Amino acid sequence: MFLRLSKAVLFMLGVFFFMSFFYDFINVPPKPLKNKPFQARDLPKNETSVQWKPSIGEALSSTAQISSPQISNLKKFREKMILLRRSYIHLDNETLQELKEGQINEIRNTLAQELQEVANLWLQNASANPRKVLILTTWRSGSTFFGELLNQFPGSYYFFEPLIEQHVQRAATNSTQMDILEHLFNCNYQDIRYSKESKWILRHNSRLMPICKKTLGFKEEDLCLDSDFLSKVCALFPIRLMKTVRLETRNVEDLMKKLPGLKVISLIRDPRGIVASRERMPWCSRPQCSDVQHVCERYNRDVESSFEFRSKFSERFMVVRYEDMSLNLYRTVQRVSEFLDFSLSEKIISYIQNHTNLPQFRARKGHDMSLKHSHGTFRNTKSHTFEWRSTIKSEALNQTQQLCASGMNRMGYKLVPSIGVLHNPNIKLMDQIY
Incomplete structure (x- = not known):
């Protein structure tokens, strides 16, 4: 027994000296x-x-x-x-420039092949007058899915959440949100500096990232965060698509005046679903995100501004209800396509089928978990739409309906008298105003 103990002590001392x-x-x-x-x-x-x-x-x-x-x-x-x-x-600079130009030419050739499949001649000749599209919404309103859906339109260059301040370093102290968005829509990255932590933002750009991931001697962040390279690549695309949850609708009017061709889509969800969804998100602890009063104050402003701008800019501003998109996705995509003057392509139809057909993507290995992913793009849209009815708490329901009432009425959402009525699946929660 003593011999075994001695060996154990010697072994531990040896490990200690080795680690030191x-x-x-x-x-x-x-x-x-x-x-x-x-x-x-x-x-x-x-x-x-x-x-x-x-x-x-x-x-x-x-x-x-x-x-x-x-x-x-x-x-x-x-x-x-x-x-x-x-x-x-x-x-050296000369070799670096040659390397950049080679990758830009590769993107240009890939883009040309993509646009050849589209019957819309405007897209094939739109480099001089690109279409600019902005999706405005708030957290937990289905914007990740909706943005990725529109990203399937051929020739799209996708800006995903460009206003995440902890990842975007403003070149000048007087830069505003409007400055950043205007620069990006004009493919001017010279005044926009992303940090290395921004890689996950850029990764949503499906046409850029395949080039960035190649083993060129560069690391991913070196090429994808190079302002000169990004500016030149962005300028190739006929559609510049952007989505953000960090800009209130009332603030977009100045941007629409600066960019006459800009079209804006306001994506709005039932605030009861927003509140219930945010309660489950650990990152949503700040009052601006979790407090019902803050949620409803912005919600009412966004709804009011959306109706104002839809009337003022009838051909450039569109309102989409999240529930309409979920329950009748094909019809919503048709409406959006007509508004943007885009043609529906096989790629979009295939995306809808692959990302919303539950048995089809459950059969794929590893996609079961994406059903519950908070920012996933796979959805059984019809069952997911009103899932919050069984999870929202009575206090949150009453408070949301009281504080968000004006916006809910404008959007056609119906109030319920109690949590028991809410749990009845036969009770409809919205009017068919669209």
Whole structure:
């Protein structure tokens, strides 16, 4: 028994000393070496360049230059490897420009093939006068699905939530939301700087990301966050589509005046469904998102402004009810297509079938979880629409109906006297005003 205990103690001591040595090995700051590899600080300061970390193969070829005397000296070898991990390879401007142009030409050719399948001649000749479309809505209103649906129109360049402030660094302190949207609609990325955390935003652009993900020596964030590259790619597309939940409808009038060709779609959902859905979202803890009073104050303003602008800009402003889209998706897509003067393509019809046909996408491996994903684009739309009727709490129901009453009446949503009536599936909750 004593022998076993002694072996265990010796084993633990050995593990402790090994971990201590390993920790020191990877954390000792490197000392300057005479024959050090390439470093970012060694590059000319007045030269614009793109840099990235070397590949495994490049790292191995660099380590082969380390001599035997250096390898015998553990400390120097450790410093050499740390410097190697922090080293960069420099790409001159001429090579970088050639690389960008090659990728832009590839996107141009892919886009041409995509547009050949469309009968709408406007799309094929619209680079000089691109169509600009803005989807306005609020959190938990079905905008991720709706935006991705419109992104299926051939020739679309999709801006997904461009006003997420923690990921967008404003070039000037006086920049406003309108400035950012105007710059992006005009494909001017020079004044818009995305951070590396923005990759998931750009990933919604299905025509851009295949190029960015290629192993060109660039990392994904290097190419996709390059303002010059993004500006040139964006300018190729005849449709510039944007959706945001961070802009109130009342503030869009100035943007419509600055961009005469801009068309706006206001997507509005029953506020009771919004409140019930947000209660389940852990990220929705701020009062602006979770507090019913805040929700209804903005909801009533958005509804009022939507009706005002629909009357004022009858050919440029459209209101879509989330429930109408869910219950009659094909009809809603037809209405939206007519409003935008777009032709329905096989790609859109296929997207609708693949993303709303429950047995079809349940049969796909790994897609069962997407049914419950909070920002997923797979939907059994009819059953998902009124799922909140069985989950909303009585207090939230009463408060929402009281504070959002004006907006609900304008949108044709019916109030219910109690939670028991709400649970009756035979009770209709909206008028057929559309």
